[in-house]
Ligand SMILES: O=C(O)CCC(=O)C(=O)O
């Protein structure tokens with residue numbers, strides 16, 4: 001079933017097909033890997049415990065109520081009642097900073113049914129890389145703007161850490177509400193972003209993705225979409241009257257090459273000392289180490305110790321004693 005999304009330039013907007021579901025592959029690692037390489041994603045329909053998702057969603061609803069942008073829902077089921085009430089969004093925390101501080105993902109991934117799902121999926125314990133975006137996207141104000149937020153791959157921005165993107169809808173996200181749209185079957189490890197004259201990455205052009213590859217679905221609380229780092233994807237503007245609630249996170253299997261997640265004790269342009277639950281690690285830094293700030297900009301020389309301070313939370317990918325990537329969680 002294809003969805004014709006209403007767009008100002010409907011002639012240019014692709015027809016969007018339905019995502020496949022991969023539920024039938026759960027328990028078969030080989031078939032899952034093959035699907036991952038072929039399709040570039042796994043979409044599992046209705047696999048999360050609804051009460052666990054509702055508990056997670058409550059953190060979003062609390063913020064929206066406190067900000068006065070939805071009317072209090074009280075005991076009513078919240079998954080359909082996150083209607084934007086029209087209040088000013090001038091001071092709205094678009095990156096949901098109150099949730100960044102609260103880290104509600106921790107409790108969520110510890111919920112037994114959620115943990116069990118990922119353990120079954122990987123046939124191993126999940127390792128959660130604490131790179132999380134909490135999204136509460138209000139209806140688009142200017143309806144003449146394009147619906148495509150920006151087609152991108154996450155891979156080129158995260159070299160060295162082989163995680164999977166884990167995108168979790170917290171309430172129904174239908175065609176009007178938008179959500180993630182991805183290009184199926186484009187898993188080659190190539191950076192598809194055109195470079196502009198300044199050498200910075202621009203968004204991938206719509207015309208560079210074959211028009212028949214685009215997929216989405218009506219997402220429901222309980223579904224989860226995992227994406228290959230090389231899969232081109234974009235958010236679609238919200239044309240509904242409700243907030244769009246989702247969380248995107250990064251996950252991998254314990255047996256894979258997990259990064260160190262800890263706090264900086266000491267850092268210079270030559271080394272970093274980091275402490276995690278397992279103790280203290282000393283890693284070398286060289287000019288090829290991708291030490292980045294929160295905007296993805298590479299730091300070098302004294303800039304490293306200026307940006308990272310003792311106590312900073314840090315994620316470090318490494319080969320033996322050499323750090324290959326040093327990045328902040330957010
Ligand atoms: O939710 C969105 O709008 C985009 C999500 C995304 O780009 C990601 O999870 O990597």
Ligand SMILES: [Fe+2]
Nearest residue numbers: 152153154233
């Ligand atoms: Fe992304």
